Amino acid sequence: MNITDVRTYILGNPWKNWLFVQVDTDEGITGLGEGTLNGFAKTVEAAIHELKHLIIGRDPFDVETIGLRLFRDVYSDGGQIQGSALAAIETACWDIMGKATNQPLYKLLGGRCHDKLRCYANGWYRGPRTPENFFEKAKIVAAKGYTALKFDPFGAAWRTVDRSDFSLALEIIASVREAVGPNVDLLIEGHNRFSVHTALQFADAMLPYKPTWFEAPVPPQLISAMVEVARRSPVPVACGEDYYCREQFAELLKHDAVHIIQLEPQFLGISASKQICGMAHAHHGVTAPHSAQGPVCSVVCSHLNMATPNFFLHEIFDEFNEPWEEHVLQPALKVQNGYLQPPEGPGLGVELNLEEVGKHPYHPGNWLPLFKQGWEKRESNR
Structure with a gap:
């Protein structure tokens, strides 16, 4: 089994944009992951697409190697942005493994x-x-x-x-x-x-x-x-x-x-x-x-x-x-x-229910400003 593509979707939750990924394989099994990071949904999405060439063609069971390619091999410290991109893809690989073996992740x-x-x-x-x-x-x-x-x-x-x-x-x-x-x-x-x-x-x-x-x-x-x-x-x-x-x-x-x-x-x-x-x-x-x-x-x-x-x-x-x-x-x-x-x-x-995702588009004002008065109300900052 090999990875053929990585797709991304952003859902515009009013207090934080959520980023989801789906990893496709040549055997028709698709895995689900998430890369949400407060204030950086589009940035992490770009990182995922910029890094995915490193793992296209890899076996999704090889998660340790995939992790090294997405973290070590880039030879840059992208912090939480890089970590979110890695985790989104790697989580989807674990989802694929569970589906292929018919076992829950735990x-x-x-x-x-x-x-x-x-x-x-x-x-x-x-x-x-x-x-x-x-x-x-x-x-x-x-x-x-x-x-x-x-x-x-x-x-x-x-x-x-x-x-x-x-x-x-x-x-x-x-x-x-x-x-x-x-x-x-x-x-x-x-x-x-x-x-x-x-x-x-x-x-x-x-x-x-x-x-x-x-x-x-x-x-x-x-x-x-x-x-x-x-x-x-x-x-x-x-x-x-x-x-x-x-x-x-x-x-x-x-x-x-x-x-x-x-x-x-x-x-x-x-x-x-x-x-x-x-x-x-x-x-x-x-x-x-x-x-x-x-x-x-x-x-x-x-x-x-x-x-x-x-x-x-x-x-x-x-x-x-x-x-x-x-x-x-x-x-x-x-x-x-x-x-x-x-x-x-x-x-x-x-x-992932893509129909529901499509009802809530991305907006840059969807983030949680923890050092702004009234953040507890969790209202969109549009």
């Missing part, structure tokens, strides 16, 4: 390690940045059966915050804790916002509300800063969604300071993601992959998580997205009472 990655996957809700707090909005929305989410909720209470903060904004963030955390009670995990999203000192001030101040983790409290580029926060914070630090190669995780893990690893399969590809899960396992860490891109990303994470012994939590953004999202993939991924099962069909177990 079976090819090591088999079932869990009865079901516990999910945490993200994106549920869409609306004004007030304790009242967070309180009401949190109660609704908990009533759906979710036992873990993630949210960013920090507005458009960057590095430092004034006293009133500091207090408002804590009031929001307190309101969510009051809404859901003592037994639900609260996951506080930092979105790479703070200096080391500001992050530590927040970590100390949020401790009474017993958060399960403080995510990405400082920018990811200086791993030493993340390590410093992790060692001094009374709240466990989670991070990793920004990294796009094994070496970055090796540098992070060698310090044995961060033990909740949020790898992003959409920047790494499935092969590297599986290896990084093993690296975290060797450091007694757990994994909670980033899954807030498009719907294929969530399906990929469900398979990876099912086959990962040290899996912790699965991120769910899909249920709190646009209502038509459930029609983009067939069948749609469904959460039941806060838990999830990966699809049992061959490969990813889902197919």
